[in-house]
Amino acid sequence: MMEGGVFRHLTREEMKATLHSYHPNRFLATPKGRKVMKTMNTFKITILCGFITILVLRGTLGPGGMFGESAPQVSYQAELRKEIIRSQRARVLAQVEEAVADEVTASKFVEEEKWDPSTPYRLGPKISDWDSQREAWNGLNPGRNVTVSGKAKTLLVSGSQPGPCANPMGDFYHLKFLKNRIDYARLHGLEFFYNMATFEKEMSSFWAKLPLLRKVMLNHPDVEWVWWMDSDAIFTDMTFEMPMEKYGKSNLIVHGFHNLLYEQHRWIGLNTGSFLIRNCQWSLDLLDALAPFGPEGSARVEAGKLFTEKLVDRPAFEADDQSALVYLILYGDPKWKEYTHLEWEFFLHGYWKYVVYNYEELMAKNHPGYGDERWPFVTHFVGCKPCKVGESEDGENDECFIQMERAFNFADNQVLEKYGYTHSALSSFMTHKIRRDTSDPLGLQHLSARRSKLAAAKQDTKKGLIEQKRAQEVLKETDLDE
Numbered sequence: 001m002m003e004g005g006v007f008r009h010l011t012r013e014e015m016k017a018t019l020h021s022y023h024p025n026r027f028l029a030t031p032k033g034r035k036v037m038k039t040m041n042t043f044k045i046t047i048l049c050g051f052i053t054i055l056v057l058r059g060t061l062g063p064g065g066m067f068g069e070s071a072p073q074v075s076y077q078a079e080l081r082k083e084i085i086r087s088q089r090a091r092v093l094a095q096v097e098e099a100v101a102d103e104v105t106a107s108k109f110v111e112e113e114k115w116d117p118s119t120p121y122r123l124g125p126k127i128s129d130w131d132s133q134r135e136a137w138n139g140l141n142p143g144r145n146v147t148v149s150g151k152a153k154t155l156l157v158s159g160s161q162p163g164p165c166a167n168p169m170g171d172f173y174h175l176k177f178l179k180n181r182i183d184y185a186r187l188h189g190l191e192f193f194y195n196m197a198t199f200e201k202e203m204s205s206f207w208a209k210l211p212l213l214r215k216v217m218l219n220h221p222d223v224e225w226v227w228w229m230d231s232d233a234i235f236t237d238m239t240f241e242m243p244m245e246k247y248g249k250s251n252l253i254v255h256g257f258h259n260l261l262y263e264q265h266r267w268i269g270l271n272t273g274s275f276l277i278r279n280c281q282w283s284l285d286l287l288d289a290l291a292p293f294g295p296e297g298s299a300r301v302e303a304g305k306l307f308t309e310k311l312v313d314r315p316a317f318e319a320d321d322q323s324a325l326v327y328l329i330l331y332g333d334p335k336w337k338e339y340t341h342l343e344w345e346f347f348l349h350g351y352w353k354y355v356v357y358n359y360e361e362l363m364a365k366n367h368p369g370y371g372d373e374r375w376p377f378v379t380h381f382v383g384c385k386p387c388k389v390g391e392s393e394d395g396e397n398d399e400c401f402i403q404m405e406r407a408f409n410f411a412d413n414q415v416l417e418k419y420g421y422t423h424s425a426l427s428s429f430m431t432h433k434i435r436r437d438t439s440d441p442l443g444l445q446h447l448s449a450r451r452s453k454l455a456a457a458k459q460d461t462k463k464g465l466i467e468q469k470r471a472q473e474v475l476k477e478t479d480l481d482e
């Protein structure tokens with residue numbers, strides 16, 4: 001009872017007294033305090049040893065073992081880290097597989113339609129009068145389709161995978177990029193939806209945006225424009241706004257180049273990392289036209305072969321949504337080209353390798369608000385695989401992470417400026433004050449001081465005028481007297 005009963009020696013009152021007058025040094029100087037410290041330290045070491053043992057055992061006994069068969073000299077720590085990430089991921093996925101719907105939830109399920117792979121894939125029941133359905137809804141809900149400033153509503157839509165990234169750095173940058181979108185949406189009165197759920201299991205990876213965009217359009221009839229942004233794209237001009245007035249009757253605004261697309265038929269003639277699509281029948285039809293190329297499996301593989309054959313410089317890989325759009329614009333119904341606006345005057349999408357290395361120079365010479373090469377609107381990390389471990393060759397992912405941090409801070413400086421801070425360097429998440437704090441943050445005292453000074457000056461002038469007049473009158477009087 002005496003040994004190991006350090007905590008029991010303290011009665012409730014003593015404990016309270018100790019906590020009340022708690023000061024680490026004073027308490028630790030007492031014999032009791034030293035004893036508590038010793039016990040705590042032993043405890044900490046025991047836990048640490050246990051933790052290390054578990055890590056090593058996992059690394060050694062897990063699939064593949066601690067040392068890869070091919071390269072036994074590969075950094076032990078990196079291997080161990082990868083192994084831990086892999087086993088954690090496997091555990092999370094196992095939990096997902098095991099999950100059984102509880103009764104209350106399950107009672108809400110409807111049966112999902114099974115896709116018959118011998119028929120073209122469809123996103124849902126055919127809708128052919130969406131424009132009039134929307135118009136009717138907006139007629140019944142007057143005022144809902146405009147923002148507080150009276151403009152047509154835009155909904156920014158983005159998303160990332162439902163489970164944890166194999167590389168935790170990926171989740172870290174998804175969070176930072178999400179913060180960046182929240183900032184941009186707040187600053188420009190956009191509505192915002194971020195999705196982390198799988199809507200149609202056949203439409204995985206790049207294709208997940210199709211069912212999502214359709215669901216968003218159908219469930220937000222008040223919204224005129226839906227703005228899609230890939231999870232690896234970030235706003236880098238926080239002031240720039242889309243010049244919507246110039247797009248007229250266009251239904252799809254996407255970054256691209258006329259010569260690359262229409263003359264050279266290149267698969268990178270446009271980029272679908274960031275685009276605006278109007279909530280209308282044309283857009284639902286476009287999604288329907290793209291969908292058959294998308295389902296995972298042979299349909300996607302076969303479509304990939306077709307695109308590689310038809311589009312210039314496209315590497316051989318399964319079908320992606322960008323190639324499908326390029327293909328439809330070049331070889332499909334002419335209406336796809338007719339209502340698509342290729343935006344090239346500013347970076348609705350800016351390839352990261354062309355823009356990130358210029359940030360410092362731009363900051364020295366320019367200011368936000370241009371959106372073009374003077375201050376890129378969107379920086380898009382095409383080709384980076386932040387969520388995957390060991391996917392890239394020659395450490396490209398490391399460069400991606402360095403540049404993602406810089407892009408984030410470049411944008412974040414524009415947000416923090418209002419609060420009087422800036423990042424110490426683009427590569428640093430540390431910040432510095434750029435303004436001294438003041439008791440007059442709104443500048444009102446300053447303003448009223450100036451006002452009263454002005455008023456006093458006016459008063460002076462008035463007084464001066466009156467005196468002048470009097471003097472003149474006195475002069476007149478003396479004149480008359482003479």
Ligand SMILES: *[C@@H]1O[C@H](CO)[C@@H](O)[C@H](O)[C@H]1NC(C)=O
Nearest residue numbers: 135138139145146151152224
């Ligand atoms: C909002 O809806 C009404 C009714 O359909 C329509 O007349 C009006 O043009 C719409 N406004 C905008 C900004 O879309």
